[in-house]
Amino acid sequence: MITLWGALFLISYKLIQLNPNNWKMLAIAGLLFRITFLFAIPNLSQDFYRFIWDGRMLLEGFNPYLSLPEVWVAQGNAPIAQAQELYNGMGELNGSHYTNYPPISQLCYFIAALFASKSILGSAMVFRTLIILADIGVFFFGKKLLKALHLPEKQIFWYILNPFIIIELTGNLHFEAVMVFFIVWALYLLHKGYWYWAAVALGFSVSVKLIPLLFLPLFFKKFTLNTNEAYDKHSLTVGLPKLIGFYGIVLFTVFLTFAPFLSGEFFHNFKRTITLWFQNFEFNASIYFIVRWIGYQIVGWNVIETAGKIMPLVTISVLLVLTFFRKNKTMPQLISTMVLGICTYYFLSTTVHPWYIAVPLVLSVFTRYKFPIVWSFAVILSYTAYLHPGFKENLWMVGLEYIIVFIVLGWEIYKNTKTTTPEEVISTSSSS
Structure with a gap:
C-alpha cells in the first residue's frame, strides 16, 4: 500500500513538474481521476453510512440531532429505507452517538436522500458529485487568489492533483472538500475587499465543519493594522467596526444555518x-x-x-x-x-x-x-x-x-x- 501510495505521489509530482503551464490538461486530469471513483463504495471509511442515515431522516421530517440510529434499529421502526444495512455499515460506535455534523453538511446529506432515498450506491454518487463540484470551486477561486497574490498559479495543483485529496475526499466521501471550498472562497473575497461576503462564506464553512472557528482570532490584524503594519487612531477607528462586523456576520450566518434545529435537547x-x-x-x-x-x-x-x-x-x-x-x-x-x-x-x-x-x-x-x-x-x-x-x-x-x-x-x-x-x-x- 505504501509503495502504491508513493507511486501515486510521484506521478502527481511529475505531472505538475512536466506541465507547469498547461493548467487545462492538469485540471482535466484532476477531474478524470475523481470521476474514476464515481461508482465506487468507500472501503477506507464508514462515515458515509451515517451521512446517508442523517439525510434520509431529514427527508422524512425528523431532526437527525435528536435520535440515535441504534434506538431506531433496536425498535425496528426506522422510517427510512435500508436502515439495518446503514446501521451495520456505520458500526455500533457511530450508531450509538448523536450526530455532530453541522447544517450545511446535513444539507448535502439531504440532497443525496432527495435523489437516492433507497440506494446506498446512488447516495454515494450524489455525495461524490457534490464533493467534485466543491473541488472545482477550490480550483477556480484558488487559481484566482494565487494570481491576485502574484504567486505561481500551478501551485493550486498541489491540492487538485494530490492523491491524498482525491482518495480521502472524493474516494472516501469526506466533506472537508466543501468546507475547504468555502474557506478558499472567503479568502479570495476578503482579498478583493468584499469582507462582508467573505464573512458569509466563512460562516458557511463553519456550518460544514466547526474547525474554521479557530481562524477567527487570526483576522484581528488584517482589519486593524494600517498599511505600514502599525496601529494608529485612524486604522483602529475604521478597522475595529469592520472586524466586529466581520465576526458578527460569521456568527450570525452560523446561527441562521443552525436555527431550524435548535432546542434544549439539541x-x-x-x-x-x-x-x-x-x-x-x-x-x-x-x-x-x-x-x-x-x-x-x-x-x-x-x-x-x-x-x-x-x-x-x-x-x-x-x-x-x-x-x-x-x-x-x-x-x-x-x-x-x-x-x-x-x-x-x-x-x-x-x-x-x-x-x-x-x-x-x-x-x-x-x-x-x-x-x-x-x-x-x-x-x-x-x-x-x-x-x-x-x-x-x-x-x-x-x-x-x-x-x-x-x-x-x-x-x-x-x-x-x-x-x-x-x-x-x-x-x-x-x-x-
Whole structure:
C-alpha cells in the first residue's frame, strides 16, 4: 500500500513538474481521476453510512440531532429505507452517538436522500458529485487568489492533483472538500475587499465543519493594522467596526444555518458528542500520545479526560499568541498564520483522522510552507492501525509520520527566518 501510495505521489509530482503551464490538461486530469471513483463504495471509511442515515431522516421530517440510529434499529421502526444495512455499515460506535455534523453538511446529506432515498450506491454518487463540484470551486477561486497574490498559479495543483485529496475526499466521501471550498472562497473575497461576503462564506464553512472557528482570532490584524503594519487612531477607528462586523456576520450566518434545529435537547446532544472527541477518542495523535505516555509513568492510567480539557486551552493560547505577535496584515501573512494555527490544533489533538489535513494542505498552497504536502504523504502510515482486525495503532509508524512532519516543519521555519519570504516581498511591494 505504501509503495502504491508513493507511486501515486510521484506521478502527481511529475505531472505538475512536466506541465507547469498547461493548467487545462492538469485540471482535466484532476477531474478524470475523481470521476474514476464515481461508482465506487468507500472501503477506507464508514462515515458515509451515517451521512446517508442523517439525510434520509431529514427527508422524512425528523431532526437527525435528536435520535440515535441504534434506538431506531433496536425498535425496528426506522422510517427510512435500508436502515439495518446503514446501521451495520456505520458500526455500533457511530450508531450509538448523536450526530455532530453541522447544517450545511446535513444539507448535502439531504440532497443525496432527495435523489437516492433507497440506494446506498446512488447516495454515494450524489455525495461524490457534490464533493467534485466543491473541488472545482477550490480550483477556480484558488487559481484566482494565487494570481491576485502574484504567486505561481500551478501551485493550486498541489491540492487538485494530490492523491491524498482525491482518495480521502472524493474516494472516501469526506466533506472537508466543501468546507475547504468555502474557506478558499472567503479568502479570495476578503482579498478583493468584499469582507462582508467573505464573512458569509466563512460562516458557511463553519456550518460544514466547526474547525474554521479557530481562524477567527487570526483576522484581528488584517482589519486593524494600517498599511505600514502599525496601529494608529485612524486604522483602529475604521478597522475595529469592520472586524466586529466581520465576526458578527460569521456568527450570525452560523446561527441562521443552525436555527431550524435548535432546542434544549439539541444543545445537550451536540455538546455531548463534541466532548467525546476531546475526552474519549484517540487516533493518530502526536504530542498527546507523548503526554499520555508520561501520564502512564506518573499516575498509571490514561489521562485523556484531563488532557482533553487542558490541550484545547493550550491551543487557544497559541492562537492568541499568533494573533498578536505575528504579522497578519497581508493575505500571505494571514494564510501562513492560519497554517500554523490549524496545525497547532492538530498537533495537540487526541484524534487526527487523515482527511483533517485537507485544510492545512489547501492553505499551504498560498504560502511558502510545504510541510502539509509532506504530511499528506506521510499520513498513510496511520492506516497501519487497520492491519489488525481489532484495530490497533502501530505507534512506531505514527511516530515516524510525525518525525517526518516535524523535521520538515522545523527546517521550513528555520529557512524562513534566514531568508526574505514571499510574504515580505509582497508586503514591501504593496506598501511602495
